[in-house]
Amino acid sequence: MKILGIKKTRTTALHPQSNGMVERHNITICHYLSKFVSENQRDWDKLVPLFLLSYRSSQHESTTYTPSMLTSGREMKLPTDLILGHPLEENQERYLPEFVENLRERLNRIHRFASEKLKMHSDKMKQRLDTTSTAIAFKPGDAVWLYAPKKTKGKSPKLQSNWEGPYTIIKKINDLVYRIQLSPRSKPKVVHLERQFFTNN
Structure with missing residues (x-):
């Protein structure tokens, strides 16, 4: 390439x-x-x-x-x-x-x-x-909830919780993308800012 x-x-x-x-x-x-x-x-x-x-x-x-x-x-x-x-x-x-x-x-x-x-x-x-766009910024160490919609057979998506967490901000990759981790032993995830609206302050 x-x-x-x-x-x-x-x-x-x-x-x-x-x-x-x-x-x-x-x-x-x-x-x-x-x-x-x-x-x-x-x-x-x-x-x-x-x-x-x-x-x-x-x-x-x-x-x-x-x-x-x-x-x-x-x-x-x-x-x-x-x-x-x-x-x-x-x-x-x-x-x-x-x-x-x-x-x-x-x-x-x-x-x-x-x-x-x-x-x-x-x-x-x-x-x-x-x-x-609205300026929102997190810093390493901040706790956030991650938007992660689920589809479970036999359950209404509208009645399920679509948020996981709290996750911890590990690194700010750029103004829109962050690396987060659920626990010290879990695999980090790279997610967009728009999936992290809630903090647990």
């Missing part, structure tokens, strides 16, 4: 906001499938290729490009293109080396522009989050 420039990150449990891009993509998939799946919902897997065709050929608001353009430097050929015909790019077949060089330059230009758009979009989302 290092050779490809991929940086692996970890997310905290029960906090989908920390993996927002993936969660948003999953929501998009479910939204699409829910519109076309049959009543018994057993054919959802057969609809995934159609979703991918639609998704990869649709312009994204954050980048202003389609995923197909970002990965291959050209738009996808859709069923309508096969029926009505799709014009070849100028001199594509006769001047292949020149076409490859132009494609490389086009991809670099598209990626730079898309990266700038993504950063602008990310900064806007962060600014919006900062204006709505």
Whole structure:
């Protein structure tokens, strides 16, 4: 992954906001499938290729490009293109080396522009989050209750206690993530701030 420039990150449990891009993509998939799946919902897997065709050929608001353009430097050929015909790019077949060089330059230009758009979009989302978030901070040694909803067969989730603890703050990893421990012999947990609303002061 290092050779490809991929940086692996970890997310905290029960906090989908920390993996927002993936969660948003999953929501998009479910939204699409829910519109076309049959009543018994057993054919959802057969609809995934159609979703991918639609998704990869649709312009994204954050980048202003389609995923197909970002990965291959050209738009996808859709069923309508096969029926009505799709014009070849100028001199594509006769001047292949020149076409490859132009494609490389086009991809670099598209990626730079898309990266700038993504950063602008990310900064806007962060600014919006900062204006709505409430400043809460714990320090090592503080005792907290951890939000940990349970699903027990035969019991109503609404009537169960969803809090565990008290846990002890072991380390502040950053402004939003803490390492906590239930007892000296228990395994520490890394959790998001939003799962630690209650203290037992």
